[in-house]
Amino acid sequence: MRKLTYISVGFLLLFPLLALAYLSIVSNWMFPQLIHSNFTFRYWIETFSSSNTLLNSFVTSLLVAFCIALVATTFGFVVSLYIMFHSQQKKMLSLAFYPYLISPVIFGAMLNYYFIRINLTGTLSGILFAQWLYIFPYSILLFSTFWNDRIKQLTFQAFTLGASKYQSFIKILIPLAKPWLLLCFIQCFLISWFEYGITKVIGLGKINTLPIETMKFINEANPHLAAVSAGLMIFPLLLIFVAFMRREW
Amino acid sequence: MRAKLAITAYILITTTPLLLGFGYSLLYSFGYIGLMNKGFTTEHWLKLFESKDAIMSLFYSILVALGSLITSLVPALIMAYFLTFGKQNTVFKKILLLPLFVAPIIVGFLVYYMLSPTGILARIAFALHLISSPNNFPTLVNDSFAFGILAAHLFLLFPLFTFIFLSIAKKERIIELKQIATTLGTSKKDFITKIFIPLILKKADILIALYGLFLFGAYEIPLILGKQSPRMVSIFITEKLTKFNLNDIALGHAMAVVYTLLVFLTITIILRKKTTKLIPF
Numbered sequence: 001m002r003k004l005t006y007i008s009v010g011f012l013l014l015f016p017l018l019a020l021a022y023l024s025i026v027s028n029w030m031f032p033q034l035i036h037s038n039f040t041f042r043y044w045i046e047t048f049s050s051s052n053t054l055l056n057s058f059v060t061s062l063l064v065a066f067c068i069a070l071v072a073t074t075f076g077f078v079v080s081l082y083i084m085f086h087s088q089q090k091k092m093l094s095l096a097f098y099p100y101l102i103s104p105v106i107f108g109a110m111l112n113y114y115f116i117r118i119n120l121t122g123t124l125s126g127i128l129f130a131q132w133l134y135i136f137p138y139s140i141l142l143f144s145t146f147w148n149d150r151i152k153q154l155t156f157q158a159f160t161l162g163a164s165k166y167q168s169f170i171k172i173l174i175p176l177a178k179p180w181l182l183l184c185f186i187q188c189f190l191i192s193w194f195e196y197g198i199t200k201v202i203g204l205g206k207i208n209t210l211p212i213e214t215m216k217f218i219n220e221a222n223p224h225l226a227a228v229s230a231g232l233m234i235f236p237l238l239l240i241f242v243a244f245m246r247r248e249w
Numbered sequence: 250m251r252a253k254l255a256i257t258a259y260i261l262i263t264t265t266p267l268l269l270g271f272g273y274s275l276l277y278s279f280g281y282i283g284l285m286n287k288g289f290t291t292e293h294w295l296k297l298f299e300s301k302d303a304i305m306s307l308f309y310s311i312l313v314a315l316g317s318l319i320t321s322l323v324p325a326l327i328m329a330y331f332l333t334f335g336k337q338n339t340v341f342k343k344i345l346l347l348p349l350f351v352a353p354i355i356v357g358f359l360v361y362y363m364l365s366p367t368g369i370l371a372r373i374a375f376a377l378h379l380i381s382s383p384n385n386f387p388t389l390v391n392d393s394f395a396f397g398i399l400a401a402h403l404f405l406l407f408p409l410f411t412f413i414f415l416s417i418a419k420k421e422r423i424i425e426l427k428q429i430a431t432t433l434g435t436s437k438k439d440f441i442t443k444i445f446i447p448l449i450l451k452k453a454d455i456l457i458a459l460y461g462l463f464l465f466g467a468y469e470i471p472l473i474l475g476k477q478s479p480r481m482v483s484i485f486i487t488e489k490l491t492k493f494n495l496n497d498i499a500l501g502h503a504m505a506v507v508y509t510l511l512v513f514l515t516i517t518i519i520l521r522k523k524t525t526k527l528i529p530f
Contacts, residue, residue: 002331002335002336005328005331006331006338006341009324009328009341009345010340010341010344013344013345013347013348013404013408014344014347016356016359016360016363016404017347017351017359019359019362019363019369020355020359023362031367031371031372031375031383032371032372032375032376033372034369034372034373034375034376078255079255079256079258079259082251082252082255082256082259083256083259085252086252086256092256092259092260094520095259095260095263095264096263097516097519097520098263098264098267098512098513098516099263099266099267101459101462101463101512101516102267102466102509102512103465103466103467103468103483103508103512104468105466105468105483105486105487106466106483106486106487106505106508106509107266107267107270109486109487109490109491109501109505110270110271110273110274110502110505110509111266111269111270112490112491113273114266114269114270114273133262133266136262137262137263140259190350193352194352194353194354196352196353196354196468196469197468197469197483197487201487201491211352211354211469214354214355214358215354215469215472215473218354218357218358218361218473223358223362226358227358230352230354230355230358230359233352233355234350234351234352234355237350237351238350240350241346241347241350245343
């Protein structure tokens with residue numbers, strides 16, 4: 001019974017992803033065909049041709065997600081240090097929940113006026129800034145779990161033993177925080193990589209990230225190109241997943 | 250000095266955009282600003298509360314969020330129980346991680362291609378001679394009961410909740426707890442209903458509420474799988490604010506104010522509890 005449950009749940013989780021791969025390598029898959037024999041790599045080959053917009057969107061998404069993850073992780077770590085050593089740390093920390101928990105698309109729509117006034121709509125810098133406004137608070141929340149009593153005591157001990165602020169930061173805190181820094185980078189990267197709503201509202205369709213392209217193909221009822229676009233979104237993440245699978249559970 | 254600067258910058262970054270956005274929407278909804286507005290008016294608010302579409306959107310979002318939570322929590326609890334007390338199945342646990350790497354927009358697209366009248370499920374039904382045309386297939390996407398949305402949320406949330414529950418079960422040493430309960434004469438049914446489920450849900454209550462808030466503001470999945478009316482509150486607001494009907498903009502801002510107030514109120518209630526419980530790491 002238990003084994004059967006594992007198999008069926010595992011199948012239900014894997015099947016949509018297999019269907020996605022299948023959709024990207026068939027053409028004219030019409031109802032009621034179930035198994036289609038007209039396999040083609042045309043969509044993938046076209047994607048990797050130099051003039052294809054999908055590849056440009058992949059690069060844009062990668063650039064945006066990488067910049068957001070890097071800046072949010074760096075600033076998040078430094079600012080969280082000051083917050084967690086602050087006397088009002090709980091009140092300070094609670095501020096981060098509000099921008100993070102509000103729906104990004106509504107947040108973007110409410111801020112759109114200001115973005116228009118400072119000429120940031122439809123620009124890459126506008127999208128980076130808009131995404132950063134709600135991903136940065138998330139990094140603060142994530143790092144708040146790092147600053148436990150043990151870490152705080154270690155820092156105080158380092159000061160007592162004569163370490164400077166710079167030494168304790170570089171030689172104690174950063175090595176200890178490495179797993180958190182990596183986790184925060186990955187999480188912020190994923191949030192930005194998946195982001196559609198705020199990018200659509202602030203980007204006005206001028207900045208084509210992969211989610212924007214995917215939705216465009218879905219709206220055009222082009223499942224094959226939508227599947228290729230979705231595949232490009234999942235592929236780098238699957239690499240991370242495979243790397244994770246290789247590690248001992 | 251550096252600490253003061255960092256704290257000031259942090260307060261400004263977290264509060265200023267929200268206050269500016271909220272303030273703009275509030276002023277717009279009361280007619281103080283905006284192209285079509287001519288001064289203070291409660292007209293847009295009255296219109297909002299009289300609009301069946303707007304009120305339906307709000308309640309529909311709440312119902313979808315609650316429905317998605319319930320449909321994800323039940324299988325997650327069962328799976329967490331199986332994985333805690335059963336033989337360790339590492340391959341299955343790794344497969345459970347897969348949905349965490351899939352964007353909501355892709356899940357929406359996949360569910361659409363699974364459940365639509367010409368989708369994979371309908372093709373299987375046709376091959377099995379259960380239906381003779383797509384019209385015979387039940388409406389499972391863009392439907393009134395949000396079946397497609399619930400299925401997509403289940404795909405995304407069920408594995409996540411399972412991992413959260415597994416981590417709680419480990420932290421609370423639930424295996425030892427079961428041994429003690431069994432020694433003291435508790436039946437398996439009583440252990441599940443009176444110890445396992447209440448303990449897990451109690452420890453995860455705030456996190457569950459948080460995910461409820463995320464679902465309340467969900468956008469991509471309802472955009473692909475939802476109906477035109479009633480629609481989720483996020484779609485209602487963005488449609489009113491970004492479409493070209495200038496008369497509707499104030500209504501969109503009024504709804505944005507209602508949404509923001511509801512979210513702020515819920516967060517404030519949640520934050521009254523210990524903040525450290527909120528972070529699932």
